[in-house]
Amino acid sequence: MSVSDLARSLAERAETVCRVYLSRGRRQGAWWCVGDVLNHPGRSLYVRLTGDRAGKWTDASTGEHGDLLDLIAINRGLDPASARDEARAFLSLPQVFPRHQPVASGSSDAAQRLFRQGQPLPSTLAEAYLRARGITGRLDLPALRFHPALWYRPHPDAPRQSWPALLAAVTDGAGRITGLQRTWLDRDRPAKAPIVTPRRALGHLLGNAVRFGPVADLLAAGEGIETMLAVCSALPTLPVVAALSANHLAAFDFPPGLVRLYVARDNDPAGRTAVERLIARGAAQGLEVRPLLPGGEDFNADLLRFGPDWLRGHLAGQLVPDDARRVFGHRGRG
Incomplete structure (x- = not known):
């Protein structure tokens, strides 16, 4: 599974990802709110749970942002390769969610x-x-x-x-x-x-x-x-x-x-x-x-x-x- 496929699959399970990795937060409408990417209590970081931008997150206090693959890497202190392994293990859970279109990744260009x-x-x-x-x-x-x-x-x-x-x-x-x-x-x-x-x-x-x-x-x-x-x-x-x-x-x-x-x-x-x-x-x-x-x-x-x-x-x-x-x-x- 490619990096973009992993990010898309995580986005399809956005709320489940948040409940596992950001367990101190809670859902508020179409968003999951928590203190930061390390799962501290608060409301500065918000993750979109639905729609075309499902899986995208932003920390309002620092300006950091990314997708759920980035979030898992930072949350667990993993390098990118290990984060992909972690995501693959997570996605082996027997859960079925509606599919969304892939989210455009980035702005390196x-x-x-x-x-x-x-x-x-x-x-x-x-x-x-x-x-x-x-x-x-x-x-x-x-x-x-x-x-x-x-x-x-x-x-x-x-x-x-x-x-x-x-x-x-x-x-x-x-x-x-x-x-x-x-x-x-x-x-x-x-x-x-x-x-x-x-x-x-x-x-x-x-x-x-x-x-x-x-x-x-x-x-x-x-x-x-x-x-x-x-x-x-x-x-x-x-x-x-x-x-x-x-x-x-x-x-x-x-x-x-x-x-x-x-x-x-x-x-x-x-x-x-x-x-x-x-x-x-x-x-x-x-x-x-x-x-x-x-x-x-x-x-x-x-x-x-x-x-x-x-x-x-x-x-x-x-x-x-x-x-x-x-x-x-x-x-x-x-």
Whole structure:
């Protein structure tokens, strides 16, 4: 059964999927409502149960979205291949539901087109925004671009607004753009735009990430763009990736040849959960996964509060000694 067939079959059983994987939620009309994709209580995440968009879900608090195959992967902390195995096992249940037409999967093509419309970051509002976040490292990075006037709607029926935006390309292991994160920016100062959801992602994110630097056998992975650019500012020779959320970090596809993965986690329950899931997945695949702990809420906050020299020493003390020598050359922890 193909990936699209799996997603369609899960959508046909949308309510049953929700009752199994999102058991703390409840049905409200044509929707299943719960706190988040990890099944915490609340009402931020909603899954469409009927109609042409059955199986599609959105988390209103984070902007994350996807189909039920994505949901199972994040909920169980699985890589895409293991998520497909989980879905196949689930679909072996003897249940019969009406069939719906397949739902169009994604917007990777839209992400690629939009990224091509951007321009290099230097001397733009996007560069000013990141510098205001304390980022001192290089920003002429292939994964980042600037769009001077990107459309924004707070909800589908609202009139369009135009704001400048930072574009970050999400890529798979082969370097193909599969998604995009858009961060809308204020026109007059180096900050996010004063809108309801200034950060949104589109396309296929599961297993993929925004990548800074070529990966060999060492890699640092974390959640946000600013967090991982802060790590780059302190450790410029260490390749890093930003998975864009704790849920997607937990499901990140390990690159081939990777020996050790450092996880630059945020200092919150979601960050701890992501590390635990990556450690378990790494152990099953013979990969060492080690957390990097911030001093405060995250590494960008540390950079802003203490500066790059402090952050460099703080991170160096958490690296395996051989890795520290490689990252710093002959400079040690200085």
